[in-house]
Every structure is written in structure tokens, then in C-alpha cells.
Amino acid sequence: MRALTNRVTRTAALVGAVAAGLLLTACGADDTAPPASASPSATAAAPGSAASQAPAPGPFNDADVMFAQMMIPHHEQALEMAELADGRAEDAGVKKLVAAIERAQDPEIRTMRAWLEGWDRPESADHGSGHGSGHESGREDGHGSGHGMAGMMSAQDMKDLAAARGEAFDRAFAELMIAHHEGAVAMARDEQRNGVNPTARKLADDVVRTQSAEVAELRRILGRL
Template identity: 85%
Template sequence: MRVLTHRATRTAALVGAVAATGLLLTACGADGTAPPASSSPSATAAAPGSAASQAPAPGPFNDADVLFAQMMIPHHEQALEMAELADGRAENAGVKKLAAAIERAQDPEIRTMRAWLAGWGRPGSADHGSGHGGGDAAGHGMAGMMSEQDMKDLAGAKGEEFDRAFAELMIAHHEGAVAMAEDERRNGVNPTARKLADDVVRTQSAEVAELRRILGRL
């Protein structure tokens, strides 16, 4: 009888210890301490507020998304070079306004796309090696890119001659960017990259229409 009482006492003490441990774990969870990681497949998804969900372009991405950024960066960079030439050369108010709008829009977009590539762990430019024009950007499918001679001719123009050349060259350049953005909308999967592609199509199509109107008045 005395042995049974002793065992009962030990059992009660063990139950109490387990209960106390459970309460302690519950309290730890309540004050924000993260529980051990689950072994279930859903544990691999990014939690709200995590580093993964705060990436510059969160979500899945594919080769089309990467190539869109890698190719659009130098495409935008050339558009900026063209827009900067308008300072001191352009005469038409509409050309000056569009050049300023291009600088405001495309410089931040370049920084954005560079951040995507860094976040994705991909190089900042596409491989322009053999089989892709030997380093020539246009040979890699970047439609609308100006040649070195085009840029020299534009830099040497002034007044109405500059305005006309700028409008004609920028129309071709923008149409190339729109074609690249439409490829991204068809083939890309990253929501952020696709959203920028939508913006490029909308904004640059409107600018092409305005440049055509300017040409009609020159």
C-alpha cells in the first residue's frame, strides 16, 4: 500500500512537470519567440515581412524576366543619352518636354531593374558573345538601338534638324522597347517585371504618338 502511494505521488509529479512545460512553451509563443520550423512543404513559402517577400521583385522568375531586365537596361541607357543631347540642341518645346520626361522615367527604371538582377543573383547584362552579333546590342534582338554613327549624327545636329532627327530616332527606339516589353508580357512570369513591361508599353506608345505629331508639325 505504501509502495502504491509512493508511485502515485511520482506519477502526479511527472504530470505536473509536463503541464508546466506546456505552459512555458505556450508563453514563449505568445511573446513572439518563433516556434521550431515545420518540416511540412508549406514551410518553404516566404512569410509576410520576411526578407524573401521584401525582395525588389518578389515571387517566381524565369529566363524571360532576366533577359528583359538585362536587355532593357542598356536600351534605357541609350534613350537617356539621346534625351540628354536635347539640352542646348533642341528647339521644339514638345521635343524638350519629351526628353525631360524620358530622363525622369527611365533613370529610376534602370536602377529598379539592376536591383531585380542583384536580388535574383543574375549578372547585370546579357551575354553578347559569339552568335549574338559579337557584342552588338542590336544583334542580340534589342530592336531600335541606335548605331554609333546615329548617335554622332544626332549630337552634331541643332535646332529643327535636331528636333526632326531626335523624333525619328526616338520613335524607332521606343518601338523597339515596346516590342521587348510585349515579349516580357507574353513570356515572363514575375509579377513586378510584367508590371514594368505594361508601363513601358503604355508610356512609350503614347510618346511615339506624340513624337509623330511633332514630326507632322516640323
């Protein structure tokens, strides 16, 4: 009986020792394990992070820079013309196009400003005499007619448009915006031919497509006014 008791006591002591060893091993593993943030997958740049999202990724050249620098003030003037429609436009088709211009061109301005900032280029550049005014058409700025700021309205054009009301405004707006859009399309085609940045070229494609369609619609409006 005493022998049986001794065996039970030795077995219990052995089990206790094994359990204590396992507990110490587990504690040691917790103390030495690296934090989750140190794992390779966690420290790698995640897709969609700021580091992997440049405004216009890829190479760019002078044509891409000029496209943004020229198209920003061009869009800004289109928005000025659209603002004049408030309280002056009468035709439903003109009002619809005004809304489309505002909806598309304001975000595009912000997009192109982000490109230039990402490329470390100024928003405006001296492309020749008269560029700073932004409201001269057909000027000689070293790029020739149809380049540079083609289609921009003069200060007098804008004044005359602001003075018109009703059908007179609708007709003047359509005529002036056709010329303005055609200038933008010419600038976008230059970017398609000479630019290299994929994002800038994509916007040029969008300008050609949307503004060409709007020119066609403006011509239809003129035909029924």
C-alpha cells in the same frame, strides 16, 4: 480595556503581514516576467521589413532575366539621346518628352538592376555576337530582328544627332526616338508573352503604355516641324 488593546495590536500585525506578502509577490512577478521583446508578436517579421520586401518577389524565368538585361542598356541609350537635347533641342514638345524620358527611365534602370541582384543574375549576358557594343541595330544575335536590342542606335546615328541643332535636331531626335521606343515596346511585348514574374510583367505593361503614347506624340511633333 486591556483586551481591546490586545485585539487592535493583533489586527495591526495581521494587516502588516498581509501587506508584506503582497509586496514580495509583486517583486517576484517582476523578476520572472519575460521581456517585452520575447513576445510572439514582437519577434515575428513585421510587414514591410527587409525580409519581406524582395525587389521582384515571386518566381522568375529566363525571359524575365533577359528583359532586364536587355532593357537596361536600351534605357541607358535613350538617356544618352535625351542628354544631347540640352542646348540642341528647340521644340517645346521635344523638350517636354526629353524630361519625361529622363524622369521615367533612370528610376527604371535602378529598379531592373535591383531585380537582377535579387535574382543573383549578372547585369549583362552574352546573348550573341555584337551584344557588348550596345549600339548596333538589326544585328543577328540569335533572337532575330525585333528581339534582343531592337531599336538601338548605331554609333553613327548618335554622332549625327550630336551634330544637329535646332529644328534639325528636333526632327532627327523624333525620328530616332520613335525607332528606339518601338524597339523597347517590342521587347516589353516579349516579356508580356513569355515572362512569369509579376513585377517584371508590370514594368513591361508600363513600357508598352507610356512609350507607345510617346511614339504617337513624336509623330505629331514630326507632322508640324
